[in-house]
Amino acid sequence: MDEVKLFGFWASPFSRRVIWALKLKGVEYEYIEEDLPYNKSDLLLQYNPVHKKIPVLVHGGKPIAESLVILEYIEVWPHNPLLPKDAYERSVARFWAKFIQEKTQPMWEFFAKHGEEQQKAIKDNYEILRTIEEHGLGDKKFFGGDQIGVADLVFGMVIHMLAPMEEVVGGVKFIKADSFPRLHAWVRHFSEHPVIKDNVPDYTRIVDFLEKRRELYWKSQHNH
CATH class of the missing domain: 3.40.30.10 (Glutaredoxin)
Incomplete structure (x- = not known):
């Protein structure tokens, strides 16, 4: 091999x-x-x-x-396919993987920006999450159905990056059960999967890393 x-x-x-x-x-x-x-x-x-x-x-x-x-x-490696066999379903999975990939920038923006720019990034985030909730996930357990697929892995950043970012920023909580019930359920299903649960970075270490990264980013902005 x-x-x-x-x-x-x-x-x-x-x-x-x-x-x-x-x-x-x-x-x-x-x-x-x-x-x-x-x-x-x-x-x-x-x-x-x-x-x-x-x-x-x-x-x-x-x-x-x-x-x-x-x-x-x-x-x-054919075992446990991440993309559907059906050509149309495969194209849908690729579409959502690409959409999520392209839309993650506002997630970093809300974390890095101040004032009006931050508020705009937060608003953009809510719109992106609404689109994913209504059109991407629908009533399915995962994006492709009952099994984790490519789009889930791409969106998986929310389980180990978004919550620490929210903590560092303070006063922001995006995926709540009342506002995004489907995404909230998805977070639970995804994070409870044994492979995912056993392979996420330590939460406190991520918070520490993000705090330092944010500080460095702001210093670099002020030095321009």
Whole structure:
């Protein structure tokens, strides 16, 4: 069997979703933690010379970069498929994975910004979550039905990043049972899945990481 390696960063939701996918598939792999952002390894730069970012999956010596691309590639292992067999359902799963990927920026914006800019980001977040609640998730347990799929793994950042962000910012709570009942139920189902539950970063460590990151971001803004 060809060797599998994953270059990642412990706090990154992008490498976290790949870890979940590999674990769900039961694929054995070697994990290489990168010292980000300033001390990237020569191997990472060699395997991803274009973006110079994690995650990078290396399978049989061949590198695959970008988390969405990696999630699709992982289907090379047929056990526990993450994408439906039906072509139309597969296109729907890809659509929502891409939509969520593109819309995560406001989630970081509300965390990083002040005043009016922050309020706008919070409003944008609610609109995005409303769209996902009504059109993406519907009445299903997971985006694709009864099993975790690609869109769930992409949206999974909310279970280990959003709550710590809300704590750091203070006074904000997005996914509540009364405002987003379907998403609230999804969070419960997803976070209780054994593979997910056993592979989330420590909450306190994430809060600490985010507080430092926010402080550095504000300093860099004030120095411009």
